[in-house]
Amino acid sequence: MAFPLMFGYDHINLVACLDPVAAIRDKELGERIAELPKLCPAGSPDFGYAVQTGKEWRVGSVGASDPAGARHTLAAHLREGAERERAETARAMRAAAARLDPDEGEQLPKDEWELGDRRYRIIRVEKFTLIGGGRMEPPRPTDTDPPEASRLLRGHLIDPRAPAGNWEAQLRLNLVGHMPKDGSDETEVRHAIRTHAGVVLLPPCFLVVEVKGTTYEPLTGAEGPEEARAHLAGYFAEILPRLRELQGHPPTDAELETWLDAAIDIEDSTGHRFTALGREFRTIRISRMLRLGRDGPEGPRPSDQERHGQRED
Secondary structure (H helix, E strand, O other), X not given: OOOOOXXXXXXXXXXXXXXXXXXXHHHHHHHHHHHOOEEEEOOOOEEEEEEEEOOEEEEEEEEEOOHHHHHHHHHHHHHHHHOOOOHHHHHHHHHHHXXXXXXXXXXXXXXXXXXXXEEEEEEEEEEEEEEEOOEEOOOOOOOOOOOHHHHHHOOOEOOOOOEEOHHHHHHHHHXXXXXXOOOOOHHHHHHHHHHOOEEEEEEEEEEEEEEEOOEEEEEEEEOOHHHHHHHHXXXXXXXXXXXXXXXXXXXXXXXHHXXXXXXXXXXXXXXXXXXXXXXXXEEEEEEEEEEEEOOEEOOOOHHHHHHOOOXXX
């Protein structure tokens, strides 16, 4: 079947009056842009899948490190969803899942499927952070951990025409033509700018880093700032002891007690800067964006496929 194009993909609906919560968030963004005026890539892109039903696109989930991982996630969704569909559509969904996550043989590197009245697409999510004065953006006052149903951006509406404040509009304009200086293929980026000239902002994720002089060493992360801190505490209380055991050097009782104390100190701390065992840690806000074109959200680029040894047939 024919699927509608994405109307308004390259427009920004700038409005003078936002709802109170959106107005506060836009004001926060403006303050951060003034304080931290530079855009900095924040690691490799994430991958996931989106679903089109009628004119509407929604994120199915994100969080895969490569297109192949996103296809495996889509396969699991198709198998589960097939249980609720009519026989013909269910057969098509299971057949697609079998190609994306086969019991034997290689995965079919296909990034778009039309099944029943829905279109599924593997999508590419870019990550960046704001920097200035030698530091990266910390969480904003309005940042909270997402509810369980919204984790991995499940069900998030991709709506380029949603009302935007002055600062969101400015940031999206800055991102449209942004050329990252991180080794990205310049020709490929310019092509993406032409074919997917719209940008929407997605809810952020968070990264915990250890400060070592002038460098930041990433340790763990999460979808919310409090959860990211809890993951760091779990690193000391659970992961580090297990890692030492796997290395053949089980920790002593004294080390276990020290690490547990560190975990408690981290859990009891507040704010985005905290210390444990004489080490300084910070929580960094990682913003996320999705490029849009006339036919919907951007899929993986050729370099994304080649980086992981896969090409689309």
